[in-house]
Amino acid sequence: MARRRGVMSDALKYELAQELGFAHKVRPGDWGEITAREAGSLVRAAIERAERQLAQQPRRLRHGWR
Numbered sequence: 001m002a003r004r005r006g007v008m009s010d011a012l013k014y015e016l017a018q019e020l021g022f023a024h025k026v027r028p029g030d031w032g033e034i035t036a037r038e039a040g041s042l043v044r045a046a047i048e049r050a051e052r053q054l055a056q057q058p059r060r061l062r063h064g065w066r
Contacts, residue, residue, distance in 0.1 A: 016045045
């Protein structure tokens, strides 16, 4: 089975891992040492950040209005 290409950049993932306190477990290109709980926290943090950024955009941009 082919691996899916990541949506988040490694830089963003590492930044979020730092904020969440487990960046010390991450090596360049290797996320195998983090737990499933930490991975879930990473995804949750990324979603929350994206939602905050979306909420800050003008309404017409969020809905594609001109």
